[in-house]
């Protein structure tokens with residue numbers, strides 16, 4: 001992973017002249033934004049020495065104190081994180097990176113940290129976009145980043161179609177282990193290349209195919225949590241009626257209750273047929289209605305996305321109207337005498353028979369809803385580029401742009417209202433900052449009762465005030481979400497950035513319950529301070 005951005009340093013996303021022209025026209029001239037310092041010159045605060053008992057507990061070879069290790073574990077990969085990386089200095093970093101080789105050593109590390117007052121930030125793939133990895137000490141003098149990267153066992157139960165997966169397995173590693181047995185998890189978030197099994201569980205992640213395969217929390221059948229006050233292991237059984245589910249308490253706990261060393265997940269046979277195609281709905285509203293009809297009727301394809309009109313036009317302009325989707329879109333508009341539409345991506349995965357059967361049902365709903373078929377080439381082009389977005393963000397930031405995403409969800413009856421309100425809040429705040437922008441949105445996870453909304457905004461970065469500019473937009477969007485009854489996060493989690501909105505989400509008594517659970521499992525408050533729960 002690039003230390004200052006996303007992904008493989010050898011991969012660079014580029015925009016052609018036509019796309020650059022469109023961008024300039026919409027957001028104005030950009031001023032190049034180089035990195036302020038090299039990796040070697042990067043400035044970190046001095047590290048505190050770790051207690052000797054901690055080094056002994058994990059073994060000296062598993063403790064890393066070089067500045068590069070500390071830097072690489074000091075942030076996630078949200079826009080605000082990348083702004084700080086570009087600035088060449090960080091105000092806070094872990095004192096050391098500790099890599100336990102197994103669960104027994106991990107528990108010993110937690111015990112020593114609890115006894116000596118050392119804060120722990122669990123670290124999976126480092127892809128949090130909500131400040132979940134921020135090295136906040138919570139009043140403790142020392143802080144370690146606890147990297148789960150060595151815990152990568154995979155044990156498959158082919159009879160039950162379940163697998164016990166180590167927290168540190170990255171998305172591709174987990175899929176490869178299951179793929180060898182002809183199985184898949186079907187969990188493909190855009191951060192798939194780097195994010196880990198433990199991170200997926202700790203943040204209730206949702207993938208691009210979650211409408212069909214289920215979100216990660218739905219795939220988890222049992223969990224283990226190691227905490228300062230002891231551990232929790234839930235029973236490995238398909239279902240239990242034994243009271244409120246502790247499994248639910250551990251999933252989404254974001255490292256504040258303890259560390260998840262492994263989870264057991266449900267799997268499916270790997271698909272033998274994959275078919276991705278593009279459709280054009282008459283409007284975002286019409287596309288959402290089609291998705292609602294499918295979710296409440298014959299069922300959803302594995303992948304279903306609807307881009308709003310601005311995202312449709314913007315995506316096609318930035319990816320070049322010369323591409324397959326672009327030329328089909330122009331033809332569609334010409335034939336229908338229309339000026340805009342809403343691009344839909346629909347993907348089916350499974351065996352040939354079930355894919356064809358489910359496609360026939362979806363096609364009927366798509367046609368009934370007035371959508372026009374654009375073909376498989378445009379669908380395949382989406383599939384090909386499905387993990388490219390974050391690479392393009394690096395390119396745009398280097399050109400001088402702010403690029404950020406945020407997400408929410410709501411019931412169908414208030415879906416359009418939330419889409420309008422959040423989009424307006426982002427647009428008005430960008431305008432107010434003198435940096436008008438592109439504001440895109442798509443529906444990407446659907447249910448019988450509602451769906452998620454995923455916003456992307458791109459504008460000129462206000463150089464010298466990048467974080468203030470970002471915070472203003474984030475605040476306005478979050479307030480709009482809460483005011484309209486949406487969730488502050490459908491799948492990015494709470495971290496530090498969304499913690500102030502937890503009371504709106506769960507209420508004061510709900511917060512008290514969560515705080516009581518934390519006090520029970522982590523009485524010294526060493527686990528990921530300042531995340532999930534707002535300051536009292």
Ligand SMILES: Cc1cc2nc3c(=O)[nH]c(=O)nc-3n(C[C@H](O)[C@H](O)[C@H](O)COP(=O)(O)OP(=O)(O)OC[C@H]3O[C@@H](n4cnc5c(N)ncnc54)[C@H](O)[C@@H]3O)c2cc1C
Pocket residue numbers: 006076077078121122123124125126127128129132133148167188189190191194195196197198199200201202203204205206207208253254255256258259260261390491492493495528531
């Ligand atoms: C470009 C990009 C695209 C993204 N796309 C998606 C997407 O499509 N869907 C989605 O859901 N999310 C997405 N995310 C957000 C992020 O990838 C997810 O939240 C992911 O689940 C985090 O996994 P990770 O292994 O990187 O965890 P980290 O970022 O390392 O950690 C996330 C949080 O979980 C805690 N944690 C991590 N591992 C453990 C553990 N084993 N035990 C206890 N706590 C732990 C950390 O302390 C932190 O608070 C995206 C992020 C980026 C940068």
